[in-house]
Amino acid sequence: MKKKTTTLTYCKALPQLSERMNALGCSDFEMFLFEYSQIFRQAKIETVTQLRSGDFNKGQWNTYLQQTYGINKRHANGVIASAKGAVDSAAECRQNHIEQLSGKFKSAKDWLRKAQKRLANGRKFYGKKNWQNSKTGCKFPLSCSLRYRDTNWQNLRFQIHHKKRYIAHLERKIEGLKVAQLQVKVPYGQVFVVGSKDETWGNQVCQWDGETIRFRVPKCLESKYGQYVSAVIG
Structure with a gap:
């Protein structure tokens, strides 16, 4: 009969007997985790930097971590796995962000094209000699707004102006994200083992x-x- 393995997924606190607590109210296990988490964080930061550089050899880096931070091979594997997960997640989030901005960029370009076409059709209609006698009328007639004290053409030109600025901003942001270095957050108080x-x-x-x-x-x-x-x- 195969033995079932129990899985621990989350533990908010570590219950301990009062006689095992120190003056700070923490057990040796908690004090150890606190100290090791600081070592782990520094090793992870250095590993993240190395991974982002593109020049990474797992075996050589594992040996480097053992010698530099005084940790065992398995501890070093945990550092590398945690750092790689963080970098991969940051890369995926960056790609998703670029795709979202690209969608907004495409939508804004479509709106601008349609708005400019409406304005061009209006100018073309009123440029005719006998536009007053037209049977079809104008798709975008010139009218005045008492509320905004301008014409609908002026309002559309104002929207077009700001939409062009928005499109230029998106374009610069997308190009910048494609070449910018990945930003990876390494939290405090974290230990990871594999x-x-x-x-x-x-x-x-x-x-x-x-x-x-x-x-x-x-x-x-x-x-x-x-x-x-x-x-x-x-």
Whole structure:
């Protein structure tokens, strides 16, 4: 019979016995996560920068992170996976933004073309000698607005003027986004770990058995917290 693996998706807080709390009201596990999250963030920022440069070798970068930040290979894999996810997400969001702006640009161009055609048809109609005797009439007749104190032609010209400015603004923005460097936000207080396909119970960095979560401490913090830290959250 295949053993079912329990999945922990969200934990708002870590319940602990009062005797395990320090003067700040935190357990060793929480203090460890706080310290490691700072190391993780700096490593992730550097990884994001390297990924954006386009010159990235995962194996070499994993070794670099281990040597620079004093973390294990699996911890480094978590940093790389988290950074790659953030960069890929930023690239996808950038592409979606460009597509949305391109849609607005196309819509504005269509409106401008139709508005200019209406104005041209009106000028053409009133340019005829006997337009007063026309049987078809004008598709865009010249009329005066008592409210705005101008003609509908003047109002349309005003809209056309601002629509051209809007189109130029969109065009500059789209071109700028295509060449601008990706902006990736790296939050505080974040730790990410990954396992491998051949692991059947958690991973070698972090395991949860339904009662206790156990985390492998990276080398840089072993002298302070030992090889593992754990907390009961079941």
